[in-house]
Amino acid sequence: MSHTRKPSRSLNLAPATRASGRIRLPGSKSISNRALLLAAMCSGATTLEGLLDSDDTRVMIAALRQLGVQVDEAGEGRVRVQGQYPFPIKEGTLFLGNAGTAFRPLTAALSLMGGRYELSGVPRMHERPIGDLVDALRTLGADIVYLGREGYPPLRIGALRAMEENKNGGAPSDRVRVRGTVSSQFLTALLMAAPLHVARTGRPLVIEVEGDLISRPYILITLRLMARFGVNVACDGDSRFVVPADAAYRAPGRIAVEGDASTASYFMALGALGGGPVVIDGVGQDSIQGDVAFADVVQAMGATVVRRAESIEVSGPVVARGERLRAFDRDFNLIPDAAMTAAAMAMYADGPCTLRNIGSWRVKETDRIHAMHTELEKLGARVESGPDWLRVHPVTADQWRAASIATYDDHRMAMCFSLAAFGPKGVTIEDPDCVGKTFPGYFPAFGDMLDGNAGARAAPPVITIDGPTASGKGTIAHRVAQALGWSVLDSGALYRLTALAVQQNGTNPDDEMAVARVAQELDVAFQGEQVLLEGRDVAALIRQEQVGNLASRVAAYGPVRQALLERQRAFRMAPGLVADGRDMGTVVFPDAPLKIFLVADVRARAERRSKQLKEKGFSANLADLLESMRARDERDRTRANAPLVAAADARTVDSSSLTIDETVRVVLDLWSSLGFQPQE
Ligand SMILES: O=C(O)C1=C[C@@H](OP(=O)(O)O)[C@@H](O)[C@H](O)C1
Ligand SMILES: C=C(OP(=O)(O)O)C(=O)O
Structure with missing residues (x-):
C-alpha cells in the first residue's frame, strides 16, 4: 500500500433521470x-x-x-x-x-x-x-x-x-x-x-x-x-x-458483518431521487448501525420506504422531471456520516434544508462543512453554514451549473456528489478513487442503478423539440440536426400521414380503432425532403390545413399514439436524433438529455404559417389561420390523451422575436452546455 495516494482522474457523470435496481452492500x-x-x-x-x-x-x-x-x-x-x-x-x-x-x-x-x-x-x-x-x-x-x-x-x-x-x-x-x-x-x-x-x-x-x-x-x-x-x-x-x-x-x-448502513444512504438517495425502486440488501430494521435511521430521513423527504429485516427498499419522486423532495430542518448528531447524503439531496428539495448539530464534520476526512458548502455552491446552490450547521437552498432548473467537484480525499464527498447527476447538467467528480476508503466499487454500482440513464448513454442522444403548431419546430429541428450531423424525426408528419391515409381510403375518422389500424399499417418512408406514402411523395399534401386539422383530431386518440410510439423510437440512430413534435420529451423520449419546448405567440405563428403556405402555392387567409390556430392550441392543450405540455425538465425557448438562426443558436448552445462528447 502506498502511503500517499495521488489524486487520480476525474469522472464525468452525464445527467441522469431514473434509478432503480438492487445492490448487495459491502460490509460495514x-x-x-x-x-x-x-x-x-x-x-x-x-x-x-x-x-x-x-x-x-x-x-x-x-x-x-x-x-x-x-x-x-x-x-x-x-x-x-x-x-x-x-x-x-x-x-x-x-x-x-x-x-x-x-x-x-x-x-x-x-x-x-x-x-x-x-x-x-x-x-x-x-x-x-x-x-x-x-x-x-x-x-x-x-x-x-x-x-x-x-x-x-x-x-x-x-x-x-x-x-x-x-x-x-x-x-x-x-x-x-x-x-x-x-x-x-x-x-x-x-x-x-x-x-x-x-x-x-x-x-x-x-x-x-x-x-x-x-x-x-x-x-x-x-x-x-x-x-x-x-x-x-x-x-x-x-x-x-x-x-x-x-x-x-x-x-x-x-x-x-452487516452491510454498511452509511453506504446504504447513497442508494436510499438514488431511490428517493430517481423514482426507484432501489432495493438495498445487507441492512434493514434488524441492523445494529445507527445510520439505518437515514431511511426515516428519506421517508420524511417524501420517499416511500419498505423496511425488511435485512433489506430496505426506496422509491420516490423523479427529480430530473422537476418533482421535488420535502425540505427538512433536523438534528443529525446521531448519524453524522449519512447526514452528508441529506445535504446533497437538499438540492432537490422544495425549500431550504437545515442540518444541525454536525460539528464533528469539521474533524473528519476533511472539514466537511466547509467542503460541502464550497462544492454545493459550485453547482449553483445558495448555502449558509456556521460552526456546527449547514443550510442548503434548493437549486432551481435555471440555477444549475455544470461543475467539477473537488472531493478533498473524502470518500463521502465523492459519493454524495454523484447525486448531482440528477441535475440537468451532469457533474464531474474529481479523484473519484477516493471512495476506496469504504467502497472501492461505488461508481460502477452507482452506474448500474441508472437504468434510464445507462440506456440513454448507450443509445444515441436525442434532442426533443416540442411545442404548439407553427412554432417553428420543424425548421429548427432540421437546422439543429444539420448542424450536428444527426437525423431528424418529424413526428407530426406521422400523424399527418395517418390523417391523409384516413382521408384517402375513406376510413371513418371518428372510429379510433380503425384509425389506429391505419397508423399501424402506414407504409411510409422519409427520403430527404420527400415523404413517401405507399411510394408516392406526399410532402406537400400533408402540409395542407385540413390534413393538419384532421391530424390534430386523430392524434388525440390513445390507440393511435400507441401505434406510433415504437415507430417513432425506431428513429433513434447514431450519431443522434432531433425529434420534433408534441410529446417527444414527455412520452416518446423521456430520457432525452436535452428537451426544448419551443413557443411563439399565436399571431407570430399564424403569420409564419401563412407565409409558408403561400410559398408552397396554397391560398391562405391570416384571420382564418389565426382562428383555426387558436382552436387547435386549445384542443392540443386540453385533450385527455397526451395534452401538449412541456416536460418538467424541458427548457422553454420563446422564438416570437428570434430569427431562425438565433433560435438554432440557442438550442445548440444549450446542447453544448451539457458537455456531451460526440458519439462514434
Ligand atoms: O465508531 C465508528 O465506527 C465511527 C464513528 C463516527 O465518528 P465520530 O464518533 O467521530 O463522529 C463516524 O463518523 C465514523 O465514520 C465511524
Ligand atoms: C468519519 C469517517 O471515517 P473515520 O472512521 O475515519 O472516522 C467516515 O467514514 O465518514
Missing part, C-alpha cells in the same frame, strides 16, 4: 474494523464473513499482521483471525491511513498492552484530534508522546508503566473519564481496550463520559460487538459504563 466499515481488532485480542480463532475490503480495513489488517496476529483471507469477505493476546510483536511503526476506526482503537489497545510503537497516518489523520483519548489513556498508565502537534497524531507509545508507578498514588485507576464531544471513537477505543486494563487490575473499570456524547449509535455497535466476544458492559445512560472485573474476550466462532 465500523463493524469490520471493530470485529478485526476484537478477534485479534481474544483467545481462539474467529471467522469473519462479509468483511469490508477497502482502504480502512486494509490498514487494520496490515497493522494486525505487523503485530504478529495471523489474519488469513479466504476471499469474498471471509477472513479468519487467530486471536493472540498480548500481540507477539512488541515494536513497530504502523501506518493507519485515514482510518479513524483503526487509529483510535489501536492507540488504546496498544498503549494498554505493553510494547513500543509509532502510529501515523496520512497528513489529514495528523489533523484529526486524539488528545481526549490520550488524556484518558494516560490516567490508566499509558505512556503516549505526541510526535507532532500536541493533541494529534503521529504518536509514540511507550512501555506501559508498572502499576505501582501510576500517578494516582500507586493504585491503578479503576475510573477513567473521557470527553464525548469531539468523537465517539475515543469512548469506543477505551471500551474495547478496557478488558486489557481490568486483566491487570482484577477490578472493574468505570468509564465516565464528560460532556454530551456525540454520534451515540456507534457506541451501541461497540457494546454489541464486545458482547458477541463475551464482554458485557453495564451502562448507565450514555455517561457511565462499567467493564466487569472478569472481562476477557472469547472467540465467538463466526461473525457475519
